[in-house]
Amino acid sequence: MRIATFNINGIKARIEGLTDWLKEAEPDVVLLQEIKSVDEGFPAEHFNDIGYVVETHGQKGFNGVAILSRLPLEDVRRGLDGHEGTGRDGADDAEARYIEATVMGEKPIRICGLYLPNGNPAPSDKYDYKLRWMDRLRARAAELLELEEPFVMCGDYNIIPQDEDAAKPEAWKDDALALPTSRAAFRRLLSLGLTEAFRARTQAPGHYSFWDYQANSWERNNGIRIDHHLLSPQAADLLQDCWIEKEVRGRAKPSDHVPVWIDLAA
């Protein structure tokens, strides 16, 4: 089963490029982030027509996540638990950033798609929200781990795990994506027993999943690696491969992110 995570930065702007990519790359499952659409505005029927079932968790204008799958989806869940009611919008669940479903292949796999808050500037209420959100994600991961079944948490984590994951680490020193506090929160997630698929495959630096639209970042290869797959032990046992589809960034009208893939023996 081949699964890709892809922050598309707006479904309306990316419908054509995303369709072309789906037809040629033929992923079994895709986790989309930043659909920037309400559920009713997402062109689900269009993707049904090319063989994908669609589940969305959207909101107007910003954020929004979706799952596209060639296999049936069951037990869809939207949003994280832990309704603090103290978020900067009055409720931490005001932002649509998380969706879960079970993909019914040969071996059913629980798939979590997430768009972790950016958190800039730091410090700020936005940064506090990011850290709280990571706590809530960790609580959900701990719940799922108790089941001792295969699950994957895939998405735009907005975390540069190590300096090796940035072309210019010094430029991100004070950024919410790379601050020691952010990296520590990411490590706490991993230390529950999750495997970061890309780093499990290679320790090599210089692999990125995002290049800013500004300042010719793509042409200068000034990228960062912030889109990740975290696997439960039972899912890690199924991991065949993990790779970044860098070429997509050079296409016409691209997203600023590219797809990151895992292949599971499932």
Added chain:
DNA sequence: ATGGTCGCCGAGCGA
């Protein structure tokens, strides 16, 4: 270099 470029929509925010 305190700008630069996108996408949401239809002003200004978020990244």
